[in-house]
Amino acid sequence: MAKVSINIATGSIQKEDIIVGIDLGTTNSLVAFINPDGDAKVINDTGKGVLVPSVIHFDKTGDVLIGNDAKDFLISDPQNTIFSVKRLLGRSYKDVQKHQDYFSYKIIDDENDESLVKIKVGDNFYTPIDLSALILKELKLRVEHALKTTVSKAVITVPAYFNDSQRQATRDAGKLAGLDVLRIVNEPTAASLAYGIGLNPDDEKTIAVYDLGGGTFDVSILKIQNGIFEVLATNGNTFLGGDDFDRAIVDYWIAQNKLEKDIPMQELRLKAEEAKKSLSHQNLFNEKIGAIFCSIDKQTFENLISEKVDETIQACESALKDAGIKTSEIDEVIMVGGSTRTDLVKKRVASFFGKPVNDTINPDEVVALGAALQADVLSGNRKDILLLDVTPLSLGIETMGGLMDTIIPRNSKVPTKAGRQYSTSIDGQVNMKIAVYQGERDLVKENRKLAEFELKGIPSMPAGLPKVDINFLLNADGILTIQAIELRSGVKQHIEVKPTYGLKDDEVEQMLLDAVTHAKDDVAQRMIVEAKTEGEQMVYTVERFINKNGSYLNEEEKVKTLELVANLKNQISKSDKDAILSAVDALNDYTRPFAERLMDVAVSQAMKGKNI
Numbered sequence: 262m263a264k265v266s267i268n269i270a271t272g273s274i275q276k277e278d279i280i281v282g283i284d285l286g287t288t289n290s291l292v293a294f295i296n297p298d299g300d301a302k303v304i305n306d307t308g309k310g311v312l313v314p315s316v317i318h319f320d321k322t323g324d325v326l327i328g329n330d331a332k333d334f335l336i337s338d339p340q341n342t343i344f345s346v347k348r349l350l351g352r353s354y355k356d357v358q359k360h361q362d363y364f365s366y367k368i369i370d371d372e373n374d375e376s377l378v379k380i381k382v383g384d385n386f387y388t389p390i391d392l393s394a395l396i397l398k399e400l401k402l403r404v405e406h407a408l409k410t411t412v413s414k415a416v417i418t419v420p421a422y423f424n425d426s427q428r429q430a431t432r433d434a435g436k437l438a439g440l441d442v443l444r445i446v447n448e449p450t451a452a453s454l455a456y457g458i459g460l461n462p463d464d465e466k467t468i469a470v471y472d473l474g475g476g477t478f479d480v481s482i483l484k485i486q487n488g489i490f491e492v493l494a495t496n497g498n499t500f501l502g503g504d505d506f507d508r509a510i511v512d513y514w515i516a517q518n519k520l521e522k523d524i525p526m527q528e529l530r531l532k533a534e535e536a537k538k539s540l541s542h543q544n545l546f547n548e549k550i551g552a553i554f555c556s557i558d559k560q561t562f563e564n565l566i567s568e569k570v571d572e573t574i575q576a577c578e579s580a581l582k583d584a585g586i587k588t589s590e591i592d593e594v595i596m597v598g599g600s601t602r603t604d605l606v607k608k609r610v611a612s613f614f615g616k617p618v619n620d621t622i623n624p625d626e627v628v629a630l631g632a633a634l635q636a637d638v639l640s641g642n643r644k645d646i647l648l649l650d651v652t653p654l655s656l657g658i659e660t661m662g663g664l665m666d667t668i669i670p671r672n673s674k675v676p677t678k679a680g681r682q683y684s685t686s687i688d689g690q691v692n693m694k695i696a697v698y699q700g701e702r703d704l705v706k707e708n709r710k711l712a713e714f715e716l717k718g719i720p721s722m723p724a725g726l727p728k729v730d731i732n733f734l735l736n737a738d739g740i741l742t743i744q745a746i747e748l749r750s751g752v753k754q755h756i757e758v759k760p761t762y763g764l765k766d767d768e769v770e771q772m773l774l775d776a777v778t779h780a781k782d783d784v785a786q787r788m789i790v791e792a793k794t795e796g797e798q799m800v801y802t803v804e805r806f807i808n809k810n811g812s813y814l815n816e817e818e819k820v821k822t823l824e825l826v827a828n829l830k831n832q833i834s835k836s837d838k839d840a841i842l843s844a845v846d847a848l849n850d851y852t853r854p855f856a857e858r859l860m861d862v863a864v865s866q867a868m869k870g871k872n873i
Contacts, residue, residue, distance in 0.1 A: 280414040282632025287347040288475030292400045293633035301630040306403035317343040327399040336527040349389040351427030386842040394437035416636040421447040449481035450490040451631030462488040472597040476502040482584040494583035496576040503600030507533040509565040596620035659696040659705045662790035680732035701776030703783040716745040792841040
C-alpha cells in the first residue's frame with residue numbers, strides 16, 4: 262500500500278502530491294494546477310477546450326456522457342439530460358419548487374422539507390451529489406490524462422452564499438468522484454487570490470467581486486486583512502446570467518422574422534450566443550439560418566439586455582448597503598464569469614463603482630486559477646504565506662442509520678464554529694442521544710468516537726416538530742465544545758472534548774488512507790442506508806395516517822395502500838437503493854391525495870365552527 266505523507270500540524274498533504282483547483286460551475290466547470298514554474302494553468306486536455314459544460318446525458322443503454330458531448334442532447338433528449346445541477350446541491354424540494362419549470366428533467370418531491378431533492382432518470386434515482394460527482398470525475402480524468410499522473414486531491418470553489426448543507430454536498434460529491442477535498446473555498450476569495458490580492462499578509466483591502474456566469478449572478482464584498490478573507494456581504498440572483506442575454510436575442514429574431522411555428526430554437530440559441538460574443542468586438546452581426554435573418558447591431562443588443570444589467574447593479578447596491586460601506590471605500594472591482602465580457606456590463610459596473618474594473622485575467626478561468634493557488638498554499642510550496650492551523654480530521658455526529666454527519670470538515674481553519682439543525686424521528690420523543698465522532702468514513706462505526714451525551718426534557722411533540730440546534734466550537738487549542746439546544750423550549754446541554762487526544766501522526770495518516778481506499782464503498786453504503794431510512798420514515802408516516810384517519814379512505818384505497826406499504830417493507834429488507842426509492846415514490850404518489858382530502862374535510866368542518 263502506498264504511503265501518503267501528511268503534515269499533522271495542518272492536515273495538509275506534502276508537496277510531492279499534485280493538488281488541483283476546481284471551479285465546479287452551474288454552466289461550465291474547469292480545473293487548474295500549478296506548473297513546475299509556479300504558475301497557475303488551466304487544463305485543456307487533448308484540445309477539448311478549457312471549459313467543460315456542466316451537462317450530463319444518460320442514454321438508453323445506461324452509458325453516461327459529460328460535457329460537450331452531453332450538451333448536444335439538451336434539445337433532442339431533455340428528460341435524460343441534466344444541466345444546472347449546482348442549483349440543486351444541498352437544496353430541498355421546497356427551495357426549488359417555484360423554479361420547477363426551468364428544469365426539463367424530473368425532480369422528486371417526497372413532501373419532506375428537510376429532505377434533499379432527487380432526480381429521476383428512467384428507473385434510477387440520483388441525488389445532486391451523485392450528478393456533481395460525475396462532472397468532477399470527468400475533470401479528474403481530464404487532468405490525469407493531461408498531466409500523466411494520478412490526481413486524488415483538490416480544492417473546490419463554491420459561491421460565497423452557499424450554506425453549510427450546500428458546502429457539505431460539494432465535499433461529498435468530491436469524495437464520490439475519488440477526490441480528497443482539502444478545502445472548500447469561496448469563489449470570490451479564489452478570484453482575489455488569482456489577482457494576487459491577499460497573497461501578501463500585509464494586504465489590507467476592501468474589494469467587490471462581480472460574478473456574472475451563464476446562468477447565475479452574484480456580487481460579494483470582501484475585506485482582506487492579515488491574509489484573512491472576510492465576506493462582508495453577498496447578493497445576487499441564481500436565475501440570472503448570460504443565458505438571458507441569448508434569450509433576448511432569440512426573442513428579437515423571432516419577432517423580426519415573424520416566426521410562429523417550427524421555430525429552430527436550438528440553432529437560434531447557438532447563433533444568438535455567437536452574436537453576443539461577436540458584439541464584444543464589432544458593431545453588427547449579420548448571418549442567416551436557412552431563410553431566417555439573424556441580424557442585430559450592438560445598440561439594439563444593449564437595449565435588449567439593459568434591464569437585466571440594471572438588476573445586477575441593484576444587487577451591488579444592496580450588497581454595499583448590507584456591508585455598511587460606500588462605493589468610494591471599494592479599493593478594487595474584480596470581474597468574474599464569461600458574461601462580464603459584454604461591454605455594457607463593464608461600462609455599467611465601472612460607472613456604478615466609480616472606478617475602472619479589473620478584468621485582465623480571463624474571467625472564465627480566474628476562479629479555477631485562484632483555487633489552484635490555494636491548493637499550492639495547502640501543499641506547502643508557498644513558504645511566504647502564513648497558513649492558519651487547520652483541523653486534521655472531520656468532526657461530526659451520528660444520525661439515523663449509523664451515518665456520520667460532518668459538522669466541521671477536516672482542513673477547516675481553527676478557531677472555527679459550525680452547526681446544524683436536527684429534529685426528532687419518533688412522535689413524543691423527549692430525549693435525544695448525541696454521539697460525537699472524528700474521522701472521514703461515512704459510517705460512524707468506522708470512525709473514532711469522542712463523546713456521547715443526552716439532551717433531555719425535549720417537549721413531547723409529533724416527529725419533526727422539535728428544532729434542535731447542535732453547534733460545534735473548536736478553539737485554537739483544539740478543544741471542542743458541543744452545545745445542543747431545543748429552540749422551542751430552550752432546553753440545552755453542552756460538553757467539552759479534546760478531539761486530537763491520543764492520536765499519533767501515523768494513526769491520522771491511516772484514517773485518511775482508509776477514507777480514500779474505501780470512499781466508493783462508503784458512499785454506496787451511505788446511499789443504501791439513507792434510502793432505507795427514508796423508506797422506514799415513509800412506512801411510519803403512512804401507517805400512522807391510516808390508524809388515525811382510516812375512516813376517510815374507502816376499502817379499495819386501504820387495500821392498495823397496505824399493498825404499497827408491504828412492497829416498500831419488502832424492498833427495505835433488501836439493499837437495492839433504486840428499488841427502495843421507487844417503492845417510496847409509488848407510495849408517496851398514491852397517498853398524496855389522501856392528505857389533501859383530509860385537509861378539505863378539516864377546512865369545511867372549521868367553517869362550520871367546529872373544533873378540529
